[in-house]
Amino acid sequence: MNDAIPSLEQLHAIGAAQQPTYDDPAALAAAVDRLRTLPPLVFAGECDELKEKVAAASRGEAFILQGGDCAETFAGATADNTRNKLRVLLQMAVVLTYAASVPVIKVGRLAGQYAKPRSKDTETRDGVTLPAYRGDAVNGYDFTPESRIPDPQRLLEVYHSSASTLNLVRAFTTGGYADLRQVHAWNSEFVRNSPVGAKYEAVAAEIERALTFMKAIGADPDEFHRVDFYSSHEALLMEYEHAMTRIDSRTDQPYNVSGHFVWIGERTRQLDGAHVEYFRHLRNPIGCKLGPTATPDDALALAHRLNPENEPGRLTFITRFGAGKIRDGLPGLVEKVTAEGVDVAWICDPMHGNTFEASTGYKTRRFEDVLDEVQGFFDVHRALGTVPAGILVENTGDDVTEIIGGGEELDETSLGNRYESVVDPRLNRVQSLEMAFLVAEMLRK
Numbered sequence: 278m279n280d281a282i283p284s285l286e287q288l289h290a291i292g293a294a295q296q297p298t299y300d301d302p303a304a305l306a307a308a309v310d311r312l313r314t315l316p317p318l319v320f321a322g323e324c325d326e327l328k329e330k331v332a333a334a335s336r337g338e339a340f341i342l343q344g345g346d347c348a349e350t351f352a353g354a355t356a357d358n359t360r361n362k363l364r365v366l367l368q369m370a371v372v373l374t375y376a377a378s379v380p381v382i383k384v385g386r387l388a389g390q391y392a393k394p395r396s397k398d399t400e401t402r403d404g405v406t407l408p409a410y411r412g413d414a415v416n417g418y419d420f421t422p423e424s425r426i427p428d429p430q431r432l433l434e435v436y437h438s439s440a441s442t443l444n445l446v447r448a449f450t451t452g453g454y455a456d457l458r459q460v461h462a463w464n465s466e467f468v469r470n471s472p473v474g475a476k477y478e479a480v481a482a483e484i485e486r487a488l489t490f491m492k493a494i495g496a497d498p499d500e501f502h503r504v505d506f507y508s509s510h511e512a513l514l515m516e517y518e519h520a521m522t523r524i525d526s527r528t529d530q531p532y533n534v535s536g537h538f539v540w541i542g543e544r545t546r547q548l549d550g551a552h553v554e555y556f557r558h559l560r561n562p563i564g565c566k567l568g569p570t571a572t573p574d575d576a577l578a579l580a581h582r583l584n585p586e587n588e589p590g591r592l593t594f595i596t597r598f599g600a601g602k603i604r605d606g607l608p609g610l611v612e613k614v615t616a617e618g619v620d621v622a623w624i625c626d627p628m629h630g631n632t633f634e635a636s637t638g639y640k641t642r643r644f645e646d647v648l649d650e651v652q653g654f655f656d657v658h659r660a661l662g663t664v665p666a667g668i669l670v671e672n673t674g675d676d677v678t679e680i681i682g683g684g685e686e687l688d689e690t691s692l693g694n695r696y697e698s699v700v701d702p703r704l705n706r707v708q709s710l711e712m713a714f715l716v717a718e719m720l721r722k
């Protein structure tokens with residue numbers, strides 16, 4: 278099948294974009310050695326299971342909901358935060374499942390999303406220029422020279438934070454919290470009092486009635502009491518990802534065992550780059566972002582290289598064109614890839630092509646642009662007879678003010694009220710739920 282995974286040295290020799298420069302090679306090597314001895318965070322068998330589900334989504338038999346922070350932080354890996362993120366994804370999934378009658382595959386940008394590619398290597402504030410923040414996996418967010426120095430110890434902290442987050446997620450999803458009978462309880466006071474919260478209550482009440490009926494006739498399947506939830510992150514840092522790549526004893530094949538699904542970012546998808554070379558060996562389900570500069574030939578070449586055996590569910594293209602570009606840009610890609618018989622799942626990331634800086638200096642997005650890109654994505658696929666397989670959003674379970682618009686009509690001046698993201702702006706709880714209802718309508722048609 279695949280030849281052996283290249284060594285870290287070979288990957289660096291090929292050239293990996295967006296890597297930190299560590300100034301203590303011995304400390305880096307020690308951290309990598311330690312990582313190599315630590316147990317897997319996920320089982321290869323779970324990755325295979327997700328791969329089959331992604332294949333189902335690519336055939337239109339399921340829908341992928343991928344969501345979470347742009348960048349997780351170590352300080353943010355608390356029980357409350359994790360529960361809130363999980364809860365909003367469960368609520369969105371219930372809305373999508375109920376309103377569109379399609380199984381929803383739940384994937385968190387969670388338990389590993391700690392490394393960020395940056396468009397600029399430096400950041401300037403008030404005339405002071407320092408290295409850019411590259412995610413908690415690399416350096417600190419504080420704007421001081423010391424904090425911005427890449428620290429290899431952070432790679433170990435990524436592992437431990439991911440492990441504790443995933444442990445809690447597994448406890449929540451199998452231990453009763455994600456039980457469908459909790460569908461009402463997921464709606465907090467705050468959301469319940471918003472119009473979309475009331476709409477959710479109505480759905481929850483119908484689900485509850487259906488559950489009561491099912492129970493009365495003696496049907497109480499396991500699926501009512503637990504959910505399958507998968508972790509995902511952008512596999513950016515060669516040291517970390519390589520150390521977390523292991524040969525599965527069942528199949529003798531390499532898997533990245535730091536998350537179920539890993540993806541290649543828009544800035545690291547060079548066909549001859551180290552990321553593509555590394556990813557092509559993995560047996561996990563993998564993603565590759567495609568932005569407005571990607572040509573149909575680029576997409577085809579990436580698909581051939583990343584998934585030469587055309588295995589269903591293995592490759593997902595996550596498109597992120599921007600609302601103004603998707604209707605013109607996406608059809609060429611989909612047509613070419615489809616005409617060549619390439620098996621791929623198409624996911625819409627309506628976030629990264631719609632970012633701009635508000636007059637108040639905050640990085641933001643407009644809710645209407647986000648929605649419009651998803652609509653464009655559905656329109657293009659419907660017109661071509663291909664399948665919209667899912668969405669990827671940046672969102673949070675908290676009531677942050679990072680994205681403009683939505684039912685609460687947040688405006689530029691409200692952004693400062695509760696802006697907590699360390700990188701990109703996220704949909705808050707109400708906006709996430711609104712989005713789920715609107716996407717459910719698109720799915721139903």
Ligand code: PEP
Pocket residue numbers: 347394511541542543544566597629701
């Ligand atoms: C991201 O998903 O946070 C991201 C950096 O996206 P992209 O690679 O598409 O810019």
Ligand code: MN
Pocket residue numbers: 347348629671700701
């Ligand atoms: Mn982002």
